[in-house]
Amino acid sequence: MxxxxxxxxxxxxxxxxxxxxxxxxxxxxxxxxxxxxxxxxxxxxxxxxxxxxxxxxxxxxxxxxxxxxxxxxxxxxxxxxxxxxxxxxxxxxxxxxxxxxxxxxxxxxxxxxxxxxxxxxxxxxxxxxxxxxxxxxAELLQVEFLKDEMAYDFMEYPSEASRKLNSKKWFTVLQDFGKTSEEPLVELFIYDFLSDKGNETYAYYLKNLSANPYYENLLTRLQSTYPEAGFTQQYTAEIATDKELATFNTPKTWYLKYLLQVALILSLLANVYLLSMQKLNVKIKARSLRNKLTPQEQKIVNRILQEKSNKEIAAELFVSLSTVKTHINNLYKKLEVSSREEIVYLFKK
CATH class of the missing domain: 2.60.40.10 (Immunoglobulins)
Known part of the structure; x- marks a missing residue:
């Protein structure tokens, strides 16, 4: 492919x-x-x-x-x-x-x-x-090609010994490719994959993070090339947090683990708060946009939320099918959307 x-x-x-x-x-x-x-x-x-x-x-x-x-x-x-x-x-x-x-x-x-x-x-x-x-x-396409090769290696011999050897090999291959590209964005794309908590590479990443100077060197390259970018600040915060997390894989006093649990709980609460604020902002925006619609357009929005088809809407409002389509096209323009699904997403409760 x-x-x-x-x-x-x-x-x-x-x-x-x-x-x-x-x-x-x-x-x-x-x-x-x-x-x-x-x-x-x-x-x-x-x-x-x-x-x-x-x-x-x-x-x-x-x-x-x-x-x-x-x-x-x-x-x-x-x-x-x-x-x-x-x-x-x-x-x-x-x-x-x-x-x-x-x-x-x-x-x-x-x-x-x-x-x-x-x-x-x-x-x-x-x-x-x-x-x-x-x-x-096209560097990211080449990274995808390397990731496909990596997946094949992991699947060919799924033993624990093979997994450890392949982890070491492919971390080196991918990180070397990123450095050779001379583009920190390529390295960030690779880092996202290797440090993904949902991937089998995550456990090895935590060990590698503590022993490998690559991650600090990448931070230097990011700060030099993209000093004001949000992703540079994001990466800075992530490796600092992950380094702390990696230390818990070695014997530590009990209170450090307690502090980690507190930090995780606070992080969860912060995410819940941000999500609720995001939903609130969407509702405020939806309310503002809805007030700008004509009464007929509001009726059509209500029926779209009820998953009515165009024919059903036309029958209920006693208008032609082409009139309904015209109203829906106008709704797309006013609401800056391109599909019925986006309308549902915008106005869902």
Whole structure:
């Protein structure tokens, strides 16, 4: 599935300075589907789609082409995602935020001055190859390729001895690749994978963190290249916390474990508080937006929340089906959404 291509080419004089242009091709069966551009500032949110990451959306044309362009992105490199929503528009579609079996996405590195293309591969696969003016753009695809090789090694011999040997081998391989890339964002992407609590690598990561100077060196590189970025502060806090956690794998006095439990409880309470505040802000925003709707639009919103189909809404309001569709299109514009599911998410209790 993964097919890695990186070809560097230079911008022509006709391309505006400090203006990005991301374009590509997908299957013509996706004509009319929505495709999204997201900015992934939080490296812990690189594994799936988040609404708060989306910065732009476009529509795939009849030939399968899409493009994003402008001059509003950061001048320094960042991780971006292009995500094709291949889900059905049917109210019966079972998907969350456009993620279903035939959705596709790609992570890449770029900045406000880059031209990046995503051609189909020789196997007619979309979003699997990259041509860019930025030599770092396709590095994340290569990391994914290495992760696939790593998974194969772990599965081939699942013994405890093999797991320890493979952990040591692949930590070295991936970290060396990150350093060779000379792009701390690539290293952060690798770090996110190796230190993920849900991965089998996590136990080895805690041991490696205490003994390996790599993590402190990465912090120095981040502070030098991206001193003001939120992900630099995030990484600083994480390795400090994880180093403390790693010390509990060795014999310590009881009160240190007690302090860890208190810290974990406080962290849980803080997360609960932040989540409640986020939900409150969504409700405040929804209330403000709803007050701007016409009475007829509010009636339609109520029926969308009741999972009524367009035909059912038309019958209940004694209007034509085309009138309902017009009202729904107007709702999308006013609420800045692109699907019924997003309306439900916005106004759910």
């Amino acid at each position: 993964r097919f890695f291509v990186l070809i560097s080419f230079f911008l022509t004089s006709s391309v505006l300075i400090a203006q990005y242009h991301f374009s590509g091709e997908v299957s013509q069966t996706n004509a009319g589907n929505i495709i999204y551009l997201s900015l992934v500032e939080d490296y812990r949110k690189s594994s799936r789609i988040y609404l708060d990451q989306i910065v732009k959306k476009a529509q795939v044309d009849s030939l399968g082409h899409f493009q994003f362009e402008g001059n509003n992105l950061p001048l320094k490199n960042r991780i971006y995602r292009i995500h094709l929503d291949g889900c059905s528009d049917s109210s019966e579609a079972n998907h969350f935020l456009g993620q279903c079996n035939n959705s596709k996405s790609v992570l890449f590195i770029a900045n406000n001055q880059d031209t990046v293309q995503f051609p189909t591969s020789f196997e007619d696969q979309s979003l699997c190859s990259i041509i860019s003016t930025n030599p770092k753009s």
